[in-house]
Amino acid sequence: MNTVNPPVVFTQDELGWVSWIDPLxxxxxTERHFAxxxxxxxxxxxxxxxxxxxxxxxxxxxxxxKDIFYNVADGLPRAERELAAAATSRYNGxxxxxxxxxxxxxxxSKRRDDVQRLLDEGIKADLGERWNAVVKASVALAATxxxxxxxxxxxLRRAGLDDAExxxxxxxxxxxxxxxxxxxxxxxxxx
Amino acid sequence: MGTLDIIDTLAGIEPGSAxxxxxxxxxxxxENAQKSYLSLFEPIDSSEFSLSERAAVAAFVTGLHGESPVxxxxxxxxxxxxxxxxxxxxxTAEIERGRTSGPYGAFxxxxxxxxxxxxxxxxxxxxxxxxxxARLAAALEHAHLLVFRPRDxxxxxxxxxxxxGWSPTGxxxxxxxxxxxxxQVRVVSGLRTLAAASAxxxxx
Numbered sequence: 001m002n003t004v005n006p007p008v009v010f011t012q013d014e015l016g017w018v019s020w021i022d023p024l025x026x027x028x029x030t031e032r033h034f035a036x037x038x039x040x041x042x043x044x045x046x047x048x049x050x051x052x053x054x055x056x057x058x059x060x061x062x063x064x065x066k067d068i069f070y071n072v073a074d075g076l077p078r079a080e081r082e083l084a085a086a087a088t089s090r091y092n093g094x095x096x097x098x099x100x101x102x103x104x105x106x107x108x109s110k111r112r113d114d115v116q117r118l119l120d121e122g123i124k125a126d127l128g129e130r131w132n133a134v135v136k137a138s139v140a141l142a143a144t145x146x147x148x149x150x151x152x153x154x155x156l157r158r159a160g161l162d163d164a165e166x167x168x169x170x171x172x173x174x175x176x177x178x179x180x181x182x183x184x185x186x187x188x189x190x191x
Numbered sequence: 192m193g194t195l196d197i198i199d200t201l202a203g204i205e206p207g208s209a210x211x212x213x214x215x216x217x218x219x220x221x222e223n224a225q226k227s228y229l230s231l232f233e234p235i236d237s238s239e240f241s242l243s244e245r246a247a248v249a250a251f252v253t254g255l256h257g258e259s260p261v262x263x264x265x266x267x268x269x270x271x272x273x274x275x276x277x278x279x280x281x282x283t284a285e286i287e288r289g290r291t292s293g294p295y296g297a298f299x300x301x302x303x304x305x306x307x308x309x310x311x312x313x314x315x316x317x318x319x320x321x322x323x324x325a326r327l328a329a330a331l332e333h334a335h336l337l338v339f340r341p342r343d344x345x346x347x348x349x350x351x352x353x354x355x356g357w358s359p360t361g362x363x364x365x366x367x368x369x370x371x372x373x374x375q376v377r378v379v380s381g382l383r384t385l386a387a388a389s390a391x392x393x394x395x
Contacts, residue, residue, distance in 0.1 A: 008301030020346040021359045053360040056235065057367045060226035067219035074216060092294050093342030122306070144293040144338055145257040146380045153388040163385060164213045170381035171220060178374035181337050182366055185344035 005191045007095050010119035012102045012112070015095070019187040023049035038062045050186060061178070068171045076161070076168035079108035080134050084169050086115065087138040088176035091123050096189035097180050133159040137166075138173035196221065197228050198375065201260050202382040210386055228375070231368050232268070239361035243274035244327055245368060247282055248334055252372045254286035255338050261376045278327075281319045285331060289313045293339030310340060329355030330365060337369045 004018050023046050024033065034040055036055025042048040051058045069085070072078050082105035089098035102119055106112040117125040123139050126132065133155040140148040148170075156166050183189075198221070204210045214221050232245060249265040256262065269275045269282065295310035313335040315328040323331065329352055336343060352362050 006299050008299045009303060020349045021353075021362060051363060051367070053363040054230075054367060056230035057227060057364065057371075060223045060230055061367070061371070063223035064220050064227060067217050067223070071217055071219070093296060093298060095299075141377050141381060142294065144255065146377060148377075148381055148384055150384065150388050150391075153385055163209065163389065164216060166385055167210070167213050167217075167382070170378060170385070171217065174374045174377035174381060177377055178370045181341045181370035181373055184341040185333075185337055185348065185366060186363070188346075 003190075004188060006188055007099075007191050010090060010095055010098050010102070012099060012106060012116065012119070013191070014103075015099050016190040017047050017096055017183065017187055018190050019046050019050045021050065021186065023047075024052060025049075035059055036062075038066075047183070047187070051182070065175060065179075068168070068175050074164065076165040076172075077108070079105055079111075080131070080165075081168055081172040082108060083115075083118075083131060083134050084138045084172035085176045085179075086118060087123060087135040088142050088173045089180055090118060091139045091142050092177070092180040092184070094176075094180040094184050096183050097176060099189070101176075130159040130161075133161070134169055137169050138176075141170065141173045142177055194225075194229070196225050198224055198378055198382070201264060201375075201379045203260075203386065204382065208386075209389065210382060224375070224378070227371050231364070231371055234364075239358050240364045240368075241274070243269075243272045243278070244330065246272045246275045247278045247323075247327060248330055248365065248368060249372060250279070250282050251286060251289075251331055252334050252338055252369050253376055254283070255289055255335065256376050257290075259376065259380065261372075261379050265372075278323070281322050282331075285315060285319060285323075288316060289331075289335050291339060294341065296340035296343035298342060313339075326356045329357070333365075334369050337366070338373065 007015060026043055029043055033052045033055050036052045036058040037043055037048055038059055069081050082101045085101035086098055086105050089101060098119060102115050106115045114127045118127065118135065123135055127135065137148060137152040137156055140152050153166065156169065204214065246269040250269040253262040253265045270279050291311045295308035297307045298304060313332060315323060315331055320328050333348055333352060336348065349362065357365065
């Protein structure tokens with residue numbers, strides 16, 4: 001049994017993640033599973049060996065994720081896509097997801113202190129016009145019923161985002177409503 | 192691809208429109224959001240989570256987000272399923288009982304506890320439980336948790352699903368389905384809002 005030491009605050013530290021139901025053992029993975037994992041190295045991760053129980057869904061989800069966040073040929077800078085992911089995770093309450101994407105937001109923006117304030121103070125932290133607009137839009141999208149409206153578009157435009165960049169915010173924030181729910185409900189983070 | 196792109200269809204994105212061109216800049220994301228949908232609703236193996244159960248959970252989850260083209264789409268999918276049509280009425284009634292505002296729930300005990308927010312702990316009504324069956328009733332209760340209070344999830348919920356007859360693989364696919372719909376309904380809503388804002392700008 002793994003000993004779990006759950007974090008009780010949002011952090012940019014590296015955390016582990018422990019599954020509540022059995023992942024597939026590495027020795028039982030077939031080529032169908034490796035196709036689902038996309039990167040073979042993910043076979044080492046308990047989280048991905050759990051999700052690979054449905055390889056077709058995992059593969060499509062992974063490729064959706066990678067294009068939304070890593071395809072930076074144009075559109076929103078990576079730092080702000082990560083900010084949308086971190087803000088969504090902060091609001092939904094996913095300490096694990098927030099740790100990973102806050103770290104990425106810090107790395108790509110070089111604004112580690114501002115990212116930490118989002119984690120410490122929450123979604124109301126004042127991070128300047130452009131980041132505030134991205135955080136607010138992400139939070140409005142995460143609410144159920146969805147609260148995202150014309151005011152959010154207006155704020156994002158005023159902050160200098162064009163429509164393609166706004167679509168990157170919508171995709172990044174929406175994707176974390178997918179990721180947060182898996183991470184929060186199938187296992188738990190551990191320090 | 193033979194089938195229509197489901198997000199484009201639900202968001203009303205026309206070929207050749209500005210949003211069509213923007214979505215084309217993320218071709219992998221577009222293609223794989225579609226593949227995610229197909230692998231959840233037209234799976235190669237539905238033995239752990241039947242197609243009628245998938246349609247019922249989808250109608251419930253999207254209905255909990257309020258009326259929208261997405262909710263109507265999944266309601267029609269349920270009505271079109273031979274085993275699912277009879278579930279439309281009880282699912283619609285349970286959506287009414289389950290509607291609330293999220294996210295809420297508790298954080299791990301500690302400094303974040305001041306942010307804890309109480310809210311509805313949804314349970315399927317006693318009168319509809321026999322119609323839905325123990326397996327689907329457990330799924331709806333967990334789906335409601337995933338939609339509105341995912342931070343409340345615990346290992347006990349996994350045990351509850353296993354006890355209600357869900358296999359570990361079935362739980363993974365079920366969780367993916369609810370989580371995917373949480374994504375899809377937001378992308379569609381966001382794109383519709385953006386399209387409407389741009390249309391207004393052109394008009395004014």
